[in-house]
Structure formats: structure tokens, C-alpha cells
Amino acid sequence: MSKARVLTVFLGPQHPGAPGNVGFKLLLDGERVLDIDLIPGFLHRGFEKMMEYRRWDMDLVLSARVCVEDPDHVELTYTHAMEQIFGIEPPEKAKYVRVIVAEFSRLANHLLWMMHFAGPIAARYATSWAIAAREEILKWFDYVAGHRVYHHYIFPGGIRWNIPSDFKEKTLKVLKVIKPLIDDLRDGFFYHPIFEKRARDMGRLKPGDAIRLGATGPTLRGSGVKFDLRKALKYDAYGEIDFEIPTGEYGDSYDRALVRLREMYISMEIIRQAVEKMPTEGPYRYRLPAAIPTGEGIGRVESARGEFLAHILQRPPGAHRYSKPLNPYRIKFRGPTMAHLTTVLKHIVHNEEITVADLPVLIGSFDPCAPDIDR
Incomplete structure (x- = not known):
């Protein structure tokens, strides 16, 4: 050439x-x-270094900002790592509430992904349904946590405060409202022949390549790999809830989109089960000791985009000239977006004829979150 x-x-x-x-x-x-x-680098904010100069409880507020669109899973990752350091388990009631919060965060994220995904390919009618459904979820978060976007509700030791008395009724009502809107998205967008022609047989990723290149979440499952940390680790109350793991057949952009569609229905079913099985009585949070023990913690959760990991190292005071008793010595996050926009994307471009017009669909099928690259 x-x-x-x-x-x-x-x-x-x-x-x-x-x-x-x-x-x-x-x-x-x-x-x-x-x-x-x-x-990358247009959104670098230095969160990991900032956290080393702040108390661990203040860092929870910073952690949610690592990914604006799916903040609760980052909070949950951070919380799991801190609970390992403290050596505690949250109460049963808090475990179920965490599951409900995490699945609503997954739903809100997938619906926002629909807006960004459908817009560039001129399916703007779908963005209206997606935002209408997401608005109901944001109202639910405001009702439970007092905030619409960043919630700071999941907390080491449990949840920050108890749930309202009408929690079950309000939660089930939200599911009843958003399901018809998701049905409209399914029939009017995902099953639309024009969208299928745009996405089918484009951006194919074989199962072995997906594993080798570091793909996780819906991108990995879209390639037919049946792996989900909620099943593998059974953290919080996921071990008590029955749900399936959706996978794709061809590993293309259309399969990755369909996996997210099926996940929205599965998330609603998980929430229903968690609401029914959740203890109505009992503590919602255990009190933590005043000082952080020396040690390290690793949190891993299945976020909306894939595996999110937090590694926190706590050393005794004086181990570093800037270290303080209540500050983490080192903290590191690993999000799913970097692998999807580097090794995975480059592999597909090198092995398939991708045009400029294909790029918005291909990149959008990974649901990237730019902030979790620049931390």
C-alpha cells in the first residue's frame, strides 16, 4: 500500500x-x-493520589467520582477492600440493600449507555425512552440516599443509614414503571432491522481473544464467555439470589448490545428477589474501630461495564512521611475501560475491515467510561 x-x-x-x-x-x-x-489524559484528576492525603471515610466520596455513570459499583469495590482491612462482615440486611442499589446503578448505567449509543446512529427516539426510564431510577436514589447521581450510601460496615419504611413498595413501583419503557427499547431499537444491519457481524471478538486481551463484563459475555463475578464470588447477597448469565453467540457489536438488554431484565428480577428476601429487622451497619488496622484489602465487583478492582494498602503511622493513622498508604483502582479501548479495540481493527462509519457503533458497544481511565 x-x-x-x-x-x-x-x-x-x-x-x-x-x-x-x-x-x-x-x-x-x-x-x-x-x-x-x-x-487518554483529558480528564486526569489524580484521585488515587488525593485519597492518600485524606481519611478513609472521606475517600468514599472521592471513589464514586471515578466513574460518574456507575458510581455505586466503585463505592462497593472500595467498601469491600476496606472491610477486608477492618476484618468485618456487613449485616444481612445491608447485604441485600447493597444488591438492590448495585442493580439499580447497573440499570441506570445501561439506560444512559442507550442514550450515547443510539444518538450517533440517528436513533434519537430511543434516547427519549432510555432517559425517561433512568429518571425514575434517579428519583429512587434521591428517595433512598438523598442524592440523584452520587449517592455515598454503601459504607464500610453496611449502609450509611437505614432504609425508609415504605422501601419495598416504592422499589417495586419503580420496576413497574420502567419495565414498559425498556420493552419499548427492546422492540423499537434492539430488534429494529436497521440497527441489526449496522451492528451484526461487525466488531467480532472470539472467546479466546476476549480472555487474552483483558475483556470483562458484557464485552466478555458478548463473546460467549459465561463469567460473572456476582456468580463467581457471591459477594454480599448475590449467593442467595437466582439469576442467569446472558451470553452472545457471535461476539459482535450486536451481541454485546443484546447482552446489556438482557441484563436490564435480569437486574429487575434480582431487585425483586432481593426486596422479598431482605430481612426487615436487624442492624443495617456495624460500628467500625477508631483506627485502621495495618494490612491490605482487595475489592472486586461486577460493575455495569465489567470487573472493577480496588487495592488498598494500609501501613502503620510513620511508614511514610505523609502517612497518617486514618489515611490509606496506597490505593489503586482498575476499571474495565482501558482494556476495551486499547487491546480489544486495536485487535478488532487489525483483524476486520472497520470503516469510519462503523466506529461509533463499535466503540459504543463496549460502553466505555472515560473517567475510569484517568484516575
């Missing part, structure tokens, strides 16, 4: 086809994308 035919083009960070505050360097031969490189 003549070098004169290869054109370098930069996509994003301010572009409708770019997934937020990231950019891409594209090598093009006409309309075909020959290579793609992620350009």
Missing part, C-alpha cells in the same frame, strides 16, 4: 462519535481504519 494513501486523523475528544473525554489517533486508507490508538 502506498504511504501517500494513508491519512492520519484525530477523533475526539470533542466529537459526537467519541465516548467522552478521550481521543483516538486513526490511520485511514480511504474510509477503512487501518490502526487506532487511544489518547
Whole structure:
């Protein structure tokens, strides 16, 4: 191929086809994308380093901001790591409430993904249904936690405060309202022949390649790999709830979208079961000791996009000149987006004929969250 035919083009960070505050360097031969490189750094805020200079309870507020669209799973990851350090288990009631909060966060995230996914391919009618359903979930979060976007409700030792007296009725009512809207999304967008033609047989990822390249969550399951940390680790109350793990058959962009659609219905069923099985009495949080024990904790959860991990190291005071008794010595997060927008995306571009018009669908099928790259 003549070098004169290869054109370098930069996509994003301010572009409708770019997934937020990231950019891409594209090598093009006409309309075909020959290579793609992620350009992060537009949203770097240094959260991990900031957390080392703040108390562990203050860090919970910072952790939620690692991924704006799915904050509760980041809180849960951080909380699990801190509970390992403290050596405590939350009460049974708190475990079920955490599951409900996490699944509503998954639903809200998938619905917001629908808005970003459908818009660039001109299916703007779907964004209205998605936002209408998500609004009901945000109202529920406001009712339970007092906040719509960042909730800070999951807390080491349990949950921050007790649930309202009409919690069960309000929760089931939200599910009743959002289900018809998700049905409309299913019939009017996911099963629409135009969308299927745009996404089917494009961006295929084989199961072995998905594992090797670090894919997790719906991207991994869309390739047919039946793995979910909620089943594997059975954290909180997930071991007491019966649910299936949806997988794809072809590993293409359409399968990844269908996995998220099926996950929305599964999340609603998980919430129903958790509401029915949740203890109505008993403590909702255990009191923590005044000082943090020396040690380390690792939290792993199945977030809306895939595996989220937090590693926290706590050393005795004086181990570092800046360390204080209530501050973590080191903290590190690992989100799912980096692998999806680097190794996975580059592999697909190198092994398949992807055009510039395909990129919004291909990148959108991974549901990337730019903030969890720049921490």
C-alpha cells in the first residue's frame, strides 16, 4: 500500500462519535481504519493520589467520582477492600440493600449507555425512552440516599443509614414503571432491522481473544464467555439470589448490545428477589474501630461495564512521611475501560475491515467510561 494513501486523523475528544473525554489517533486508507490508538489524559484528576492525603471515610466520596455513570459499583469495590482491612462482615440486611442499589446503578448505567449509543446512529427516539426510564431510577436514589447521581450510601460496615419504611413498595413501583419503557427499547431499537444491519457481524471478538486481551463484563459475555463475578464470588447477597448469565453467540457489536438488554431484565428480577428476601429487622451497619488496622484489602465487583478492582494498602503511622493513622498508604483502582479501548479495540481493527462509519457503533458497544481511565 502506498504511504501517500494513508491519512492520519484525530477523533475526539470533542466529537459526537467519541465516548467522552478521550481521543483516538486513526490511520485511514480511504474510509477503512487501518490502526487506532487511544489518547487518554483529558480528564486526569489524580484521585488515587488525593485519597492518600485524606481519611478513609472521606475517600468514599472521592471513589464514586471515578466513574460518574456507575458510581455505586466503585463505592462497593472500595467498601469491600476496606472491610477486608477492618476484618468485618456487613449485616444481612445491608447485604441485600447493597444488591438492590448495585442493580439499580447497573440499570441506570445501561439506560444512559442507550442514550450515547443510539444518538450517533440517528436513533434519537430511543434516547427519549432510555432517559425517561433512568429518571425514575434517579428519583429512587434521591428517595433512598438523598442524592440523584452520587449517592455515598454503601459504607464500610453496611449502609450509611437505614432504609425508609415504605422501601419495598416504592422499589417495586419503580420496576413497574420502567419495565414498559425498556420493552419499548427492546422492540423499537434492539430488534429494529436497521440497527441489526449496522451492528451484526461487525466488531467480532472470539472467546479466546476476549480472555487474552483483558475483556470483562458484557464485552466478555458478548463473546460467549459465561463469567460473572456476582456468580463467581457471591459477594454480599448475590449467593442467595437466582439469576442467569446472558451470553452472545457471535461476539459482535450486536451481541454485546443484546447482552446489556438482557441484563436490564435480569437486574429487575434480582431487585425483586432481593426486596422479598431482605430481612426487615436487624442492624443495617456495624460500628467500625477508631483506627485502621495495618494490612491490605482487595475489592472486586461486577460493575455495569465489567470487573472493577480496588487495592488498598494500609501501613502503620510513620511508614511514610505523609502517612497518617486514618489515611490509606496506597490505593489503586482498575476499571474495565482501558482494556476495551486499547487491546480489544486495536485487535478488532487489525483483524476486520472497520470503516469510519462503523466506529461509533463499535466503540459504543463496549460502553466505555472515560473517567475510569484517568484516575
